[in-house]
Each structure stands twice: as structure tokens, then as C-alpha cells.
Amino acid sequence: MKLIRIKRNTRNEKRYNSKMGILYTRVTYIKEVIFGIPVRTLHKYRETYYGKIKDCSECNLAR
Structure with a gap:
């Protein structure tokens, strides 16, 4: 059994x-x-409408 794993969630x-x-x-x-x-x-990212991968720091949750 592995103690440390990396998990991806969308x-x-x-x-x-x-x-x-x-x-x-x-x-x-x-x-x-x-x-x-x-x-x-470790990291969070999103995919644009055109299939490009962007980091989530470019979008804010608040206005």
C-alpha cells in the first residue's frame, strides 16, 4: 500500500x-x-474553449 499518492480531481x-x-x-x-x-x-488548471491549458491564477473568484 502506498502512503503518498497524487490524485487528480475535475x-x-x-x-x-x-x-x-x-x-x-x-x-x-x-x-x-x-x-x-x-x-x-500541487497545481490547478483549466482548459479554455479553444483547448488551451491555463493556470487558475489568471481568473479571480471575486469581482
Whole structure:
């Protein structure tokens, strides 16, 4: 049994971009898991309408 694993989870979220306004997109989280408990988020990214991968730091959750 592995103690430390890397787990990927995708969910739909509401994001805000200054140019586009409110944006509903699929956000993928890559998390480090120890004994089934998530410890920290290593990276999160989203895919644009054109298939380009972007980091989630470009979109704000608040206006």
C-alpha cells in the first residue's frame, strides 16, 4: 500500500475574468494525498474553449 499518492480531481466552477465576466469552466486539481487525506494542492488548471491549458491564477473568484 502506498502512503503518498497524487490524485487528480475535475469539477465545474464559476470563475470571474475581467474581460469575459462570469465564466463557468472545468477546473482540474492535482492534490497530494496521504492515507486518503488530502494534504495540499500541487497545481490547478483549466482548459479554455479553444483547448488551451491555463493556470487558475489568471481568473479571480471575486469581482
